[in-house]
Amino acid sequence: MKIIVCVKQVPDTNDVKTDVETGRIIREGVVSMVNPDDRHAMEEALRLRQKHGGSVIALSMGPMQAKNALMQMLAMGADEGYLLCDPLFAGSDTWATAYALGTCIQHLGLPDVILCGRQATDGDTAQVGPQLAEYLGIPQVTQVRAVVEHGAGFRVEAFMEEGYRVVKVAPPLLLTVSSECNQPRYPNMIQIVQAHRKKKVTVLSAADIGALAEFSGLNGSPTRVKRVFVPAPPPKGELFDGPPHEAVEAFIMKLKEYHLVPS
Amino acid sequence: MIAVDVDACTGCALCLGSCPFGAISMVREKASVDREICTLCGACVEICPDGAISIKKADIISSEGKDVLIFAEQRGGELARVSLELLGVGRGLATDCGSTLHAFIIGENLQVVSEKLIHCGAQVVHPVDLPGLSDYRTSTYTQIACSIITRLRPGIVLFGATARGRDLAPRVAQRLNTGLTADCTELSIDPVEKILLQTRPTFGGNIMATIITPSRRPQMATVREGVMELPEPDVTLTGLVKPFAMETPLEGIHEFCEVIHEKRRAVTLGKAKIIVAGGRGVGSPQGFELLGQLADLLGGEVAGSRVAVEKQWIERERQVGQTGSAVAPDLYIACGISGSVQHRAGIKGARVVAAINTDPDAPIFHRANFGIVGDVREIIPLLIAALKS
Secondary structure (H helix, E strand, C coil): CEEEEEECEEECCCCCCECCCCCCECCCCCCEEECHHHHHHHHHHHHHHHHHCCEEEEEEECCHHHHHHHHHHHHHCCCEEEEECCHHHCCCCHHHHHHHHHHHHHHHCCCCEEEEECCCCCCCCCCHHHHHHHHHCCCEEEEEEEEEEECCEEEEEEEECCEEEEEEECCCEEEEECHHHCCCCCCCHHHHHHHHHHCCEEEECHHHHCCCHHHCHHHHCCCEEEEEECCCCCCCCEEECCCHHHHHHHHHHHHHHCCCCCC | CEEECCCCCCCCCHHHHHCCCCCEEEECCEEEECCCCCCCCCHHHHHCCCCCEEECCHHHCCCCCCCEEEEECEECCEECHHHHHHHHHHHHHHHHHCCCEEEEEEECCCHHHHHHHHHCCCCEEEEEECCCCCCCCHHHHHHHHHHHHHHHCCCEEEEECCHHHHHHHHHHHHHCCCCEECCCCEEEECCCCCCEEEEEEECCCCEEEEEECCCCCCEEEEECCCCCCCCCCCCCCCCEECCCCCCCCCCCCCCCEEEEECHHHHCCHHHCCEEEEECHHHCCHHHHHHHHHHHHHHCCEEEECHHHHHCCCCCHHHEECCCCECCCCCEEEEECCCCCHHHHHHCCCCCEEEEEECCCCCCHHHHCCEEEECCHHHHHHHHHHHHHC
16 A cells, blocks of 8 residues: 655744834744644554555655654654655645645555644644545545555544534545544664664655646745734733732632622 | 426426527427527526426526535534634635625435535535435545536535545545645635635644745645634525536445444533543643642543653544644643644634643643643642642
């Protein structure tokens, strides 16, 4: 079974600062990590490989430093890493990202299963997975919480507001995996060292995969960022910053004032 | 405009005789209206036994390329609340564009829900009412949505950011080669350029971005439940129900798909009157046990921020915020939660917010009515003890 896992490197913080003058995001000095849901996607891929044999490719699009994220995936157990890295892809929205990843996957050969994380912690859109499936013309199941082998395919459980739905699907297919699906393994020191010694990340450019400039990056993106801003905060509420027991007393008085606890 | 639904027309030719102007002829055994001659008198509409001929009223002339279309989502025949909220925001956008608000809904037995959509602001409802469509299937729903959008050519299409909406909207946007903006918290029309301004929190919160789709159409966006205001239904509102006929066979309709209801999820935070929520500052699963005690004492539910869920201190079903549930309790106590834009978007509906945080400059204090500057691990036990006595 051939499996490709799409991985994104995201900032390891929820507190990204902007330059007040230019409105640009300050990326300098921000520590990066593998998007948490993507680790669950990789874990599911490794589980499938264990059962069916085959290979697992970790694929990412991003700057050169995203190699680190791919190295972590290799340490976890992926066989190969591919980084799609080209200035042409800068500024891609989710449509253009799906185009780039899709073109790359066609170049590498369509696998049986593509796994993505449910969503990334920076953009939070959860769009690239389904958009990639549509680009490749394969079925998708999003927000997957369990994957069970079923005949030649899978019986997949996916989140719904009412509970969950059960879908039967056969390869080729794309799943977006949520954190309920599994517990990702942590590589030990030996695996990390082995990954650096024996496995490699292949860097691919737009030309390597035959991606067209008119569909790539900012140029190919249907959406544009018109404005980035930090909304002006409303005034603070009444704060009690005295000794804890006094603060707690004042807090309970307030609850009574609002009739939230019996006075 | 007059239209003949060729699927409903049985070719009985009654309309031929009814037309005072001789504008109707039979083409391949179906009624065909010569629009040059037709005066829209409506005689044929009345005589047709199959309801196959319709006249669109003058006040709902479709302004091609400017109309607003929303995906109305049904779950087991019930309308999703977010769909009604979309009608509220959609009506405003349509007014600002000088256009019409359309809704489409996919399922079975959609008469009653179609009426409800009209009462909540839809001017034209397009039900796709066929056996087997009750259950959501990605391929079938994508095909139908794309057919409707291609035929209607709306300027704006909105989806709820629900499990179904987030599965469907990206697929549709990719197929139509257009832009899609997720989880918008504000939608408005640029007064000069007349394009849709889609504002959403980004980069994990604290920063807002306004996104536009300058040249591709339609402009597509998703909105989380509870973010936009729910319109009051008005039974005096009228509109047109225009069943949408698919011209191509349905894809994937026989794929296996079954929805399993789970009671556990039925206890939604959305209805809780008091919520005690914890974030990074709670520090441990044990800290959440204390929050649970406080919640029990107050007769409320315990919840968590995204960080707390990611650290697995609390289950995902109890996550509050843009990626979790939007809540509207009488009292929301935020413990050790800094209060990102996304978290605050999820507590927009809370009547009173109280916060406990070590950082006096935490954004949550700007949303809080009152709060304590202090360590939750110290404050919560004191609070529990004080409330008990």
